[in-house]
Amino acid sequence: MHGTWNAIAKAIPARLVSSALIGLVYLVIGAIGCVLLPFPPAAAWPYLLVSAAVQTLYLVLLTAAYAKSEFGKTYPLTRGIAVLGVALISTTLLGERMTPPQLAGVAVVAVSLLALSWTPKSRNAGGGTLMAIAVGVTITAYSVIDGMGVRVAGDPLGYAAWLFLVQGVTLPLVCFMLSRDRSGMLRDMRTHAPMGALGGILSLVAYTIVVWAQSIAPLAVVSALRETGVLAAGVIGYFVFRERFSPWRLTATVVAVSGIVAIRLGG
Numbered sequence: 327m328h329g330t331w332n333a334i335a336k337a338i339p340a341r342l343v344s345s346a347l348i349g350l351v352y353l354v355i356g357a358i359g360c361v362l363l364p365f366p367p368a369a370a371w372p373y374l375l376v377s378a379a380v381q382t383l384y385l386v387l388l389t390a391a392y393a394k395s396e397f398g399k400t401y402p403l404t405r406g407i408a409v410l411g412v413a414l415i416s417t418t419l420l421g422e423r424m425t426p427p428q429l430a431g432v433a434v435v436a437v438s439l440l441a442l443s444w445t446p447k448s449r450n451a452g453g454g455t456l457m458a459i460a461v462g463v464t465i466t467a468y469s470v471i472d473g474m475g476v477r478v479a480g481d482p483l484g485y486a487a488w489l490f491l492v493q494g495v496t497l498p499l500v501c502f503m504l505s506r507d508r509s510g511m512l513r514d515m516r517t518h519a520p521m522g523a524l525g526g527i528l529s530l531v532a533y534t535i536v537v538w539a540q541s542i543a544p545l546a547v548v549s550a551l552r553e554t555g556v557l558a559a560g561v562i563g564y565f566v567f568r569e570r571f572s573p574w575r576l577t578a579t580v581v582a583v584s585g586i587v588a589i590r591l592g593g
Contacts, residue, residue, distance in 0.1 A: 327555075328532045331525045335389050337521065338518045338525075342389070342505050345497055349497030351530060353498070355527070356487050356489070356494050360488055370485060374489050375492065377468045381468050403439070404458050405553050406442070407466065408462050408469060412469050415470050438579070476540055482541045486538075
């Protein structure tokens with residue numbers, strides 16, 4: 327689901343339109359969830375609000391990064407940075423413990439994802455690379471924040487519902503504020519509404535699963551295991567965006583899968 331909704335975000339040509347449509351889906355489904363699910367306790371709200379702000383920034387940066395570089399390079403680079411960042415913070419600052427095979431698996435996944443984004447020609451793609459690094463930093467930040475927040479909340483679904491509702495307000499508003507042609511943006515939103523709605527639903531369901539997993543498993547393990555999306559991203563990049571899947575990328579993908587297997591079996 328994660329690889330697919332990211333591909334949809336890449337496929338919609340107007341980057342602010344893509345983010346705004348995803349945000350509107352968050353707003354509708356989040357509002358329904360807030361009616362049906364428990365209200366988060368007061369202690370969880372600082373985490374929830376800060377995460378919503380960071381994730382709003384993340385989606386705007388993500389679609390901007392996709393506009394500047396190939397899907398098959400940007401996606402694994404952002405994810406690899408996040409795997410390393412979450413593992414470092416959760417094990418050093420949050421006191422989480424992992425088995426040696428899990429630690430090795432996290433390292434293998436992170437390095438192979440970073441390798442997937444590199445080619446000899448990519449060394450000159452400075453703007454897209456810097457944007458992807460910024461995206462990876464925001465992913466690290468909100469992953470850690472939500473990992474702590476959902477444990478304070480005690481109910482992952484209720485926490486996720488309110489998180490999406492807040493983002494459903496902030497994300498479209500930020501996109502409209504950044505747009506230089508708001509009437510044109512509205513036209514593009516109508517044109518791309520079906521694809522944007524699908525991307526929003528997949529994004530919402532995928533991250534709800536992540537938030538639930540963070541409530542019961544180490545954050546670094548969840549962060550690494552969710553990168554099975556790189557397999558989908560590689561296939562989509564090749565068949566949809568006609569991006570070359572070189573022997574280098576194939577090797578790095580196989581190594582990433584081996585790391586994911588090590589994390590799973592090492593638990």
